[in-house]
Amino acid sequence: MQYRLFCSLLSAGLAVAAAPALSHEFWIEPEKYQVESGEPVTARLRNGELFKGAEQPYLDHRIARFEVMQAGSAAPYAGRMGDMPAFTSGIAQDGLAVIIHQTRPQRLVYETWEDFQTFADHKGFGDIPARHRALGLPEAGFAEQYTRFAKALVAVGQGAGSDLPVGLETEIVALDNPYTGNPAQGLPVQVLYQGRPRPHAQIEIFAKAPDAGVTVTTLPAEAQGKAVIPVLPGHRYLLDAVVLRPAPVGQDYAWESLWADLTFAVPPR
Structure with missing residues (x-):
């Protein structure tokens, strides 16, 4: 029985990975973004759209x-193979905890140009047709390799502390603490790529209200990769920024995408 259950979980995970995700996000979703001292932290890995997705x-x-x-x-x-939630841990130290998850590269194949164009336009790469043609790539049947770089901020106890760059190839760093800062001033963040500021990156903002309604907006970072995210008390947030680059010479895929995601919540008043 346990073996059959594990096989079902494995098949489900692989099926989601193999599907043409296009603009699907991958994120870490803590069960509670604020926990008491000594309380276990539980978080799920999710893949989907509009801040809703399969575990x-x-x-x-x-x-x-x-x-x-x-x-x-x-x-x-x-963890253990097949665990859902994927993360359950006792965190002894009070303060801001940053959960970090990087996937291994996966691939999808674009059967039509329209699918790739839709994805590229949505993520802010309007120059993609010219770049694609300049590389002499086919307009159908080409592959993309993608890797996810996700972070989640959880407050343990009072939640004091700071997010920091953690060495992911691309990441979003919170420059203030959403649990101790002033939401009226917004949350400043910075997008990094290979350890350096990523200028003018498009940040997609998914805001989930207490009634579970989700609004989606985009905000361009400035020249140093920084932006101030408007936030509201009692809301949960998913931020997303994607790097799209040509595959290295000699690879059997055409493009490579690197997805940076950050989740956090703003305490209610």
Whole structure:
């Protein structure tokens, strides 16, 4: 029975991974964004749209990095194959905890140019037709490799502390603490790519209200990759920024996308 259940979970995870995700996000969704001192932290991995998605099991062959960082020190996390939620851990230290998850690269094939164009336009790459033609690539039947770089901010106890760059190839760093800052001033963030500011990156903002309604907006970062995200008390947020680059020479895929995601909540008043 347990073996059959594990196989079902594995098949479900692979089926989602193999589907043409196009503009689907991947994120870490804590069960509670604020926990009491000594209370376990539980978080789910999700893939979907509009801040709603299918839960993904813990599958170690799909994970490149899974860690928890507090006060600038990161500790690896290891779950059990098939675990859902994928993350359950006791975090002894009070403060801001940053859950970090990097997937191993996966691929999808675009059977039509329209699918790729739709994805590229949605993520802010309006120059994609010219770039594609300049590389001499076919307009159908080409592959994209994609990797997800997700972070989630959880307040343990009072939740004091700061997010920091964690060395992901691309990431979104919160420059203030959403649990201790002033929401009226917004949340400043910075988009990084290969450790450096990513100028003019498009940030997609998914805001989930207390009634579970979701609004979606986009905001361009400035020249140093920084932006101030408008936030409201009692809301949960998913931020997304995508790098799209040509595949290295000699690879059997045409494009490579790197997805940076950050989830957090703003406490109610």
